Amino acid sequence: MSSLKLAVIPGDGIGTEVVTEGRKVLDAALSDVKIEAHEYDLGARRWHATGETLPDSVLEEIRGADAILLGAVGDPSVPSGVLERGLLLKMRFALDHHVNLRPSKLYPGYASPLAGDPSIDFVVVREGTEGPYVGNGGSLRTGTPHEVATEVSLNTAFGIERVVRDAFARAQARPRKKLTLVHKDNVLVHAGGLWQRIVREVAPEFPDVEQDYLHVDAATIFLVTNPGRFDVIVTDNLFGDILTDLAAAITGGIGLAASGNLDVSRTNPSMFEPVHGSAPDIAGQGKADPTATILSVALMLEHLGHNDAAAKITAAVEADLAERGTAARSTSQIGDAIAARVAG
Amino acid sequence: MSSLKLAVIPGDGIGTEVVTEGRKVLDAALSDVKIEAHEYDLGARRWHATGETLPDSVLEEIRGADAILLGAVGDPSVPSGVLERGLLLKMRFALDHHVNLRPSKLYPGYASPLAGDPSIDFVVVREGTEGPYVGNGGSLRTGTPHEVATEVSLNTAFGIERVVRDAFARAQARPRKKLTLVHKDNVLVHAGGLWQRIVREVAPEFPDVEQDYLHVDAATIFLVTNPGRFDVIVTDNLFGDILTDLAAAITGGIGLAASGNLDVSRTNPSMFEPVHGSAPDIAGQGKADPTATILSVALMLEHLGHNDAAAKITAAVEADLAERGTAARSTSQIGDAIAARVAG
Ligand SMILES: CC(C)[C@H](C(=O)O)[C@@H](O)C(=O)O
Numbered sequence: 001m002s003s004l005k006l007a008v009i010p011g012d013g014i015g016t017e018v019v020t021e022g023r024k025v026l027d028a029a030l031s032d033v034k035i036e037a038h039e040y041d042l043g044a045r046r047w048h049a050t051g052e053t054l055p056d057s058v059l060e061e062i063r064g065a066d067a068i069l070l071g072a073v074g075d076p077s078v079p080s081g082v083l084e085r086g087l088l089l090k091m092r093f094a095l096d097h098h099v100n101l102r103p104s105k106l107y108p109g110y111a112s113p114l115a116g117d118p119s120i121d122f123v124v125v126r127e128g129t130e131g132p133y134v135g136n137g138g139s140l141r142t143g144t145p146h147e148v149a150t151e152v153s154l155n156t157a158f159g160i161e162r163v164v165r166d167a168f169a170r171a172q173a174r175p176r177k178k179l180t181l182v183h184k185d186n187v188l189v190h191a192g193g194l195w196q197r198i199v200r201e202v203a204p205e206f207p208d209v210e211q212d213y214l215h216v217d218a219a220t221i222f223l224v225t226n227p228g229r230f231d232v233i234v235t236d237n238l239f240g241d242i243l244t245d246l247a248a249a250i251t252g253g254i255g256l257a258a259s260g261n262l263d264v265s266r267t268n269p270s271m272f273e274p275v276h277g278s279a280p281d282i283a284g285q286g287k288a289d290p291t292a293t294i295l296s297v298a299l300m301l302e303h304l305g306h307n308d309a310a311a312k313i314t315a316a317v318e319a320d321l322a323e324r325g326t327a328a329r330s331t332s333q334i335g336d337a338i339a340a341r342v343a344g
Numbered sequence: 345m346s347s348l349k350l351a352v353i354p355g356d357g358i359g360t361e362v363v364t365e366g367r368k369v370l371d372a373a374l375s376d377v378k379i380e381a382h383e384y385d386l387g388a389r390r391w392h393a394t395g396e397t398l399p400d401s402v403l404e405e406i407r408g409a410d411a412i413l414l415g416a417v418g419d420p421s422v423p424s425g426v427l428e429r430g431l432l433l434k435m436r437f438a439l440d441h442h443v444n445l446r447p448s449k450l451y452p453g454y455a456s457p458l459a460g461d462p463s464i465d466f467v468v469v470r471e472g473t474e475g476p477y478v479g480n481g482g483s484l485r486t487g488t489p490h491e492v493a494t495e496v497s498l499n500t501a502f503g504i505e506r507v508v509r510d511a512f513a514r515a516q517a518r519p520r521k522k523l524t525l526v527h528k529d530n531v532l533v534h535a536g537g538l539w540q541r542i543v544r545e546v547a548p549e550f551p552d553v554e555q556d557y558l559h560v561d562a563a564t565i566f567l568v569t570n571p572g573r574f575d576v577i578v579t580d581n582l583f584g585d586i587l588t589d590l591a592a593a594i595t596g597g598i599g600l601a602a603s604g605n606l607d608v609s610r611t612n613p614s615m616f617e618p619v620h621g622s623a624p625d626i627a628g629q630g631k632a633d634p635t636a637t638i639l640s641v642a643l644m645l646e647h648l649g650h651n652d653a654a655a656k657i658t659a660a661v662e663a664d665l666a667e668r669g670t671a672a673r674s675t676s677q678i679g680d681a682i683a684a685r686v687a688g
């Protein structure tokens with residue numbers, strides 16, 4: 001591929017700032033590739049101006065891209081759920097982003113809130129298009145003392161199998177080759193039972209991968225008492241949401257947490273974004289750390305097969321982190337420093 | 345009350361060992377009360393022997409007690425879900441245990457896995473009879489590549505209101521008077537919206553209680569980066585399950601985590617149990633720490649209005665913890681030491 005069609009959604013708050021740095025580093029890493037980037041104005045600003053979250057015409061345009069880079073969307077002025085359901089989740093479902101990939105690594109020289117800075121290096125493979133996220137809920141006698149509200153978690157063998165297989169393959173490609181299924185099969189017996197069955201059925205294809213199971217509540221305990229026990233975690237949409245924020249926290253905060261929303265069948269463009277939000281309180285001040293976005297760019301390049309460029313970025317980030325002192329640097333200073341390492 | 349009818353379910357593994365110590369301390373704390381204890385053989389052993397989990401006749405007997413003390417049930421030899429759904433959850437639902445109370449406190453001299461041993465003193469009020477725990481799920485084309493499995497979360501204004509009101513009252517009775525609602529209302533819009541509405545409606549009855557909201561994923565971040573921000577947390581059944589295990593972990597492990605399953609209407613006996621499980625790997629060796637069970641007895645006494653006796657136990661546990669050295673003590677040595685402090 002000598003050209004790359006990139007859909008860019010800077011979004012709100014610090015989203016625009018960190019995306020600028022992500023693109024800077026992308027340019028440095030792919031100097032021999034023609035990058036055609038198209039920016040889309042989506043998020044709180046557009047919703048306030050037009051009432052639109054993700055118009056179908058925009059979605060169709062984005063569908064033609066090779067990949068999507070998103071900063072962050074959201075603002076306290078927008079009611080909870082509007083942009084989440086109308087933009088972020090709409091995109092994940094419409095583009096069949098069934099693998100939500102979230103690596104967690106404690107970088108050398110970076111402090112964890114956990115005592116003793118244990119070694120942490122695992123990746124969560126979160127299902128992205130099913131489970132309690134399907135939006136299949138409702139409410140009866142709404143607003144009255146007799147209201148009943150439901151949320152339905154939908155889980156399919158098809159949907160689980162493709163994610164489980166992807167997780168096994170990722171585990172097989174890592175030195176420790178260990179896959180942990182996380183669910184709550186002692187309470188959610190039908191969904192949990194299905195996850196268990198699929199893992200059992202796919203496992204023989206990956207005989208060299210060690211496999212175990214944890215209830216989600218027990219998994220949170222191990223994440224703080226023994227995070228080194230994890231290599232690859234595969235889990236459902238909601239548990240994955242919870243575990244990846246916790247995972248980001250134990251490695252020193254979501255300033256570093258990168259994320260990919262992948263259609264591993266490659267029918268639709270995959271989307272890459274930092275796990276953090278739009279942080280309106282520090283927006284426009286050059287205070288945001290663009291590292292999570294830059295690491296998301298590395299995930300994107302890996303997904304697109306530009307493995308050398310991805311490795312260059314990861315190495316540059318690790319070197320930058322190792323040398324980070326206490327002196328505060330601006331968003332663009334961090335981006336410049338990492339881009340320079342990539343280029344050099 | 346000069347007598348107390350206590351239903352005791354020692355259960356499996358270390359359950360019987362820790363319950364012995366809990367009763368020892370109970371006797372010491374309530375020396376002026378006639379305690380009529382009746383033990384019920386429930387758990388893995390009974391299931392293997394008879395196939396029964398919680399026979400209706402046993403349930404009806406237990407219903408006549410003033411309170412229930414449970415050790416732990418479960419064993420790897422029992423398929424996941426059998427004892428959970430057939431015994432533990434059956435009891436919670438049948439006895440309308442709608443408030444699951446789980447205090448989290450980092451005791452002086454006790455090490456947290458969090459760096460710097462931050463101050464931690466909060467309580468989670470978890471809804472216990474609704475949400476994703478209702479067992480309303482199913483599976484279609486089971487065992488085939490076309491299986492679809494569902495889990496339905498049921499939430500009622502009635503069920504949420506009684507828990508929210510209880511949580512507000514607990515917050516009001518504490519020095520900091522702060523209540524945090526945890527949910528995921530940006531995705532689970534119907535259930536989350538109902539929780540938000542009920543909190544908004546009940547809040548004016550407690551004008552001196554400060555109230556805020558966190559998404560469950562963000563809550564896990566704060567639990568490891570700033571646990572001091574929490575005072576009382578109110579949340580649904582599944583989120584409460586996850587958060588209380590995490591909360592137990594950050595205060596030094598579930599060896600200390602106590603729990604009450606309350607029917608705050610007092611129609612049915614409430615149930616008190618340590619959060620930890622039956623730990624078959626260390627069962628029968630006198631290695632289990634009975635402190636969580638002893639603290640559960642204190643919760644029981646508080647619920648029954650024996651506030652002085654409850655305070656005595658808590659003080660004795662705190663004193664015992666403060667003096668714990670590195671020398672290992674047996675289960676009964678710890679129980680004896682705490683009982684002696686309570687008696688003295
Ligand atoms: C914003 C929200 C819909 C989203 C989620 O719950 O998936 C976020 O928390 C995430 O983890 O990407």
Ligand SMILES: CC(C)[C@H](C(=O)O)[C@@H](O)C(=O)O
Binds near residue numbers: 217429432433585
């Ligand atoms: C054993 C299980 C059913 C239970 C739950 O999920 O509620 C346990 O994890 C708990 O927290 O008491």
